[in-house]
Amino acid sequence: MSANIREIPYNYTSYSDREIVKRFLGEEAWDDLNVLRGQRRTGRSARMLFEVLGDVWVIERNVFLKNDLLKHPKRLKQMRRRHQERLQRIVSGAVDNPRAQKVAACTERVLEAFYTWFDEEPKKRRRAKRKFAGQTHANNVHFDAYTLTHHATDATDWRSHHPFCVVTPDSPDEIPGLVRAVGELGLIVIPRGGGTGLCGGSVPLSNNAVMINVEKFDHIGRVEHRNIGEKGEVATITAQAGAVTGKVMEASRPNVFATDPTSLWACTIGGNVASNAGGKHAVLWGTCVDNLLSWKMVTPDGNWLEVERLNHNMGKLHDEKEVTFRLARTSGQDGSFISEETLNIPGSVFRREGLGKDVTRKAMGGLPGIQKEGTDGFVTEATFVLHRPYKVTRTVCCEFFGQKLDDATQALVGIKNHVDATDGAFLEGFEHFDEKYVKAIDYVSKSTRRERPRVVLLIDVSGDDEEVVARTCANICRITSQGSGEGFVATSNTDRGRFWGDRGRMSAIAKHTRAFKMNEDVVIPLPRLSEYNDFVEHLNIQNSIANKLDIIEGIGDYLTRTHERLDSDDQMVREELNLEDDV
Numbered sequence: 001m002s003a004n005i006r007e008i009p010y011n012y013t014s015y016s017d018r019e020i021v022k023r024f025l026g027e028e029a030w031d032d033l034n035v036l037r038g039q040r041r042t043g044r045s046a047r048m049l050f051e052v053l054g055d056v057w058v059i060e061r062n063v064f065l066k067n068d069l070l071k072h073p074k075r076l077k078q079m080r081r082r083h084q085e086r087l088q089r090i091v092s093g094a095v096d097n098p099r100a101q102k103v104a105a106c107t108e109r110v111l112e113a114f115y116t117w118f119d120e121e122p123k124k125r126r127r128a129k130r131k132f133a134g135q136t137h138a139n140n141v142h143f144d145a146y147t148l149t150h151h152a153t154d155a156t157d158w159r160s161h162h163p164f165c166v167v168t169p170d171s172p173d174e175i176p177g178l179v180r181a182v183g184e185l186g187l188i189v190i191p192r193g194g195g196t197g198l199c200g201g202s203v204p205l206s207n208n209a210v211m212i213n214v215e216k217f218d219h220i221g222r223v224e225h226r227n228i229g230e231k232g233e234v235a236t237i238t239a240q241a242g243a244v245t246g247k248v249m250e251a252s253r254p255n256v257f258a259t260d261p262t263s264l265w266a267c268t269i270g271g272n273v274a275s276n277a278g279g280k281h282a283v284l285w286g287t288c289v290d291n292l293l294s295w296k297m298v299t300p301d302g303n304w305l306e307v308e309r310l311n312h313n314m315g316k317l318h319d320e321k322e323v324t325f326r327l328a329r330t331s332g333q334d335g336s337f338i339s340e341e342t343l344n345i346p347g348s349v350f351r352r353e354g355l356g357k358d359v360t361r362k363a364m365g366g367l368p369g370i371q372k373e374g375t376d377g378f379v380t381e382a383t384f385v386l387h388r389p390y391k392v393t394r395t396v397c398c399e400f401f402g403q404k405l406d407d408a409t410q411a412l413v414g415i416k417n418h419v420d421a422t423d424g425a426f427l428e429g430f431e432h433f434d435e436k437y438v439k440a441i442d443y444v445s446k447s448t449r450r451e452r453p454r455v456v457l458l459i460d461v462s463g464d465d466e467e468v469v470a471r472t473c474a475n476i477c478r479i480t481s482q483g484s485g486e487g488f489v490a491t492s493n494t495d496r497g498r499f500w501g502d503r504g505r506m507s508a509i510a511k512h513t514r515a516f517k518m519n520e521d522v523v524i525p526l527p528r529l530s531e532y533n534d535f536v537e538h539l540n541i542q543n544s545i546a547n548k549l550d551i552i553e554g555i556g557d558y559l560t561r562t563h564e565r566l567d568s569d570d571q572m573v574r575e576e577l578n579l580e581d582d583v
Contacts, residue, residue, distance in 0.1 A: 007046070009054035013061060013159075017050075020057055025106040032099040045093040045100070048086040049107060055079065056114050063152075063162045064145040069118060076118055083111055117207075125165070128185055128210075132167055135177035142166040151211045152204065154197040155263070161204045163190070163211040172217055172240065172296075172380035176332025179378060180302035182210050189300075191374040193242055193268030197275065201373035214270055217242035217380060220251045228293065228385070229311035235386040236293055241270025241379050245277075248384075255386035258285035262503060270379045276364075276371035280429035280460065280503070286316040289350070289370045291384050297369045297377040302332040305377060307368055310342075312385055320347040325367065343367065390462035392469045393428060395496040396476050399445060399453035400485035405530035408455045411483025413527050415476050419461065425472040429460030431503055434533065443502055446488045453485075458499060 008017050015023075021030045036046070059065045069076045087108060094100035125143050132141045142148070148162045164187060167178060182189050192202040192213050204211070217240035225233045235255045239248045245264040249257040259272050260279035267277070273295055278287040285291060294308040310324040317323050323345050329338040345365035352361075364370055369379050398415070400408035412432065419427045435454050437443075445453055459476060463469045477487030490496045 008050045008057065010058035011054065015057075020053060024053060024056065024110045025103065029103050029106050032103050036097075036099055036103070039097075045090050048090055049103070052083055052086055052107060052111070055083065056110060060114075061159075063148045067143075067145045070122060076115075080115055087111060128165060128187075131181045131185060132165075132178060135181055136167065136169045136174045140168045140170065142168065151192060151195075151202075151213070154192075154195045154200065154202045156198055156200050156203065158200050158203050161207050161209070163204045163209045164207060166211045166213060168213045168216060170216055172214075175212070175298045175378055175380055176302045176304065178212060179298055179300065180332070183300070183302070189374075189378065191241075191270065191274070191378050193271040194244065194263070194266045196263040196267040197271060199275065199373070201271075201275065212378070214240075214242040214268070214380070217270075218247075219243065220248055223252060223255060223386065226293070228314075231312065231314050234312075234314060236383055237386060238381065238383040239269045240381050241268060241273075243269045245269060245272055252384075252386050254389055256281065256285075256389050257384060258282070258291045258387055259288045259384065269382055273369060273379045273382050274371070274373050280431045280458070280500070283430035284426055284428050285387055289364065289367070290316045292370070293383045293385050295369055295379055295382040297379045298332060299329075299368075299377045303338060304330045304332055304335075305368060306330075314385060314387070316351070318347045318351040323347055323350075327368070390426065390428065391464045392466045393460055393462040393496070394469055394473050395429070395490040395499045396457075396459045396461060396473050397446060397488045397490070397499050398457040398459065398476065398480040398485055399447055399488075400455040400457070400480070400483055401447075401449060401451060401453055402484040403454075405454060405533055407483040408485060409483075409527065409530040411479050411485060412457060412529065414479045414483075415457075415459070418475055418479060419472060422468070422472050424465045424468040425461055425463045427459065428462040429458065429500075431458045432456070432529075433503075441502060447486045449486075455485075456502070458503060460496075 006017050008020055011017070011020065018030055021033065033046075059069070069079070087104070090107065091101075091104045094104045129138065129141050129143075132138075143165050147166045151166050152162045153159045169175060169178060179189055187208045187210050188206070190202055190204060190209050190211050192211050193215065195202060202211070219240045220243050221238040223235050223237050226236050227233050235252075237248065237252050237255075237257065239251075245259065245261065245267050248269060249260060249264065258279070258281040259277050260281055261267055261272065261277040262279070264279070271277070272288050273292065276288045292309060293312055294306065296304065296306050299305050306328045308326045308328075310326055313320055325343040325345070326340065327343055328340045330336060331338060343366070345367060349361055349365040362371055369377050398411070400411065402408075416427065416430070419425055433456055435452075438453060438456055443452070443456060445451075447453070457480075461469050461472050461476070463472075473487075473489045477489065480487040488499075490499050
């Protein structure tokens with residue numbers, strides 16, 4: 001039984017027959033079916049087995065069908081009777097064949113679990129609704145097919161399971177009680193904000209997940225000045241977990257809100273904290289963790305935890321010898337004090353030397369909440385430090401051409417080193433995207449060349465002296481030309497917005513591949529960028545060739561089996577004709 005041939009009906013998903021059989025019947029059943037395939041005579045039992053698996057698969061994947069069957073017991077009863085009849089025929093046809101008997105037994109267990117779900121789900125939903133209604137309004141508890149389907153995936157479009165239910169609480173104060181209620185029901189919690197994640201952090205991996213959507217937590221406070229220690233008073237802003245990042249940036253002006261991921265128009269503050277989001281400003285002011293002053297979260301036991309960074313340096317964590325956080329725990333039921341402690345983490349724990357934009361040690365020395373994707377708590381609110389805007393900012397777009405990326409990589413390193421060494425000029429924004437991104441977003445080159453650039457680099461150069469900034473931009477264009485590229489400078493806000501508008505479409509890469517997040521999550525030293533790119537390209541070519549060879553081999557095997565079967569059928573026809581002649 002070839003993994004490339006689909007015999008299971010209704011399978012219009014990315015799952016192959018092999019993956020479906022493994023999911024329902026197990027790995028051994030797939031091996032047994034491959035052996036039984038060569039022993040088929042009429043193939044009737046196999047067709048009935050695949051019909052049963054097809055019914056179960058399409059219903060498991062479509063919560064609209066599930067809910068419809070829950071509402072119409074008569075339909076469910078008819079389908080159950082039809083499946084039992086097919087199962088009995090499969091069992092009767094498996095006599096004296098241990099492999100077929102084993103597959104039939106696995107199928108029987110699958111059907112038993114499938115229909116047990118329909119028997120138990122109504123009672124389970126009623127119990128959960130009563131439990132959750134004690135913590136939030138009953139209308140905030142959703143079992144309808146549309147809501148469950150909407151929350152089955154995020155921007156990855158990976159779809160493994162549907163959540164058991166979706167809860168949309170009205171305020172953060174409801175979260176501790178909901179978390180405790182979920183635990184008492186033996187279910188699991190998945191926090192969800194804008195659903196823009198590209199790492200699968202809010203994708204259910206089982207049928208017992210309760211998705212708590214925080215989009216109603218959208219309050220954004222005013223800009224306030226707070227004393228943070230040695231740096232004195234600085235501007236800060238507080239926002240709830242469901243506040244859209246782009247709106248928080250607007251509310252922060254004229255100050256600079258440094259956490260600005262590509263999806264800022266839709267992503268939310270809770271997700272920024274949970275994934276330690278970065279953005280174009282990360283090269284200067286670091287990622288989310290560098291700009292957080294404090295945040296509140298609900299721990300798995302349903303209590304409150306408030307984390308505050310002490311003596312904030314208004315810079316990156318790894319620049320500090322030691323970073324101190326205060327952790328205060330209070331009861332989620334009555335707000336009473338539980339405990340307080342101080343967490344001291346060496347700055348070197350967060351990043352290796354020379355890697356100033358991303359975090360290389362994902363655990364972050366045990367710092368709660370940040371970059372944990374909701375696995376150690378539920379972020380509900382965060383306070384960020386804001387930065388003073390520079391008087392002058394210009395945007396440089398560097399386009400690199402040619403087949404070799406070594407020259408472009410040397411130019412990238414040269415640009416960064418040059419700006420770092422220039423007094424009064426700062427790299428406020430630094431975003432690079434390679435050929436795949438260039439193609440995915442239909443990038444329109446600013447050059448007069450008749451070819452698409454291999455690499456595009458967007459740079460914001462800022463400072464308080466216009467002459468210094470202008471001279472630095474000119475030098476960046478010169479360095480770019482030495483790396484087989486061209487540089488273009490935008491001075492007006494309109495032109496700068498047009499340059500950076502290409503970055504906002506970078507999520508379009510998802511149309512072409514779902515594996516590109518490996519490139520996002522691997523921290524690459526800038527001087528080794530071309531080496532990494534070559535390695536990935538060679539890996540892709542090797543896998544592509546291997547896949548094509550497998551396809552050719554599979555087609556060859558299929559044609560051989562088809563030819564043998566046709567010869568066998570012709571032989572049977574000839575024997576029957578000879579028998580008729582003899583008669």
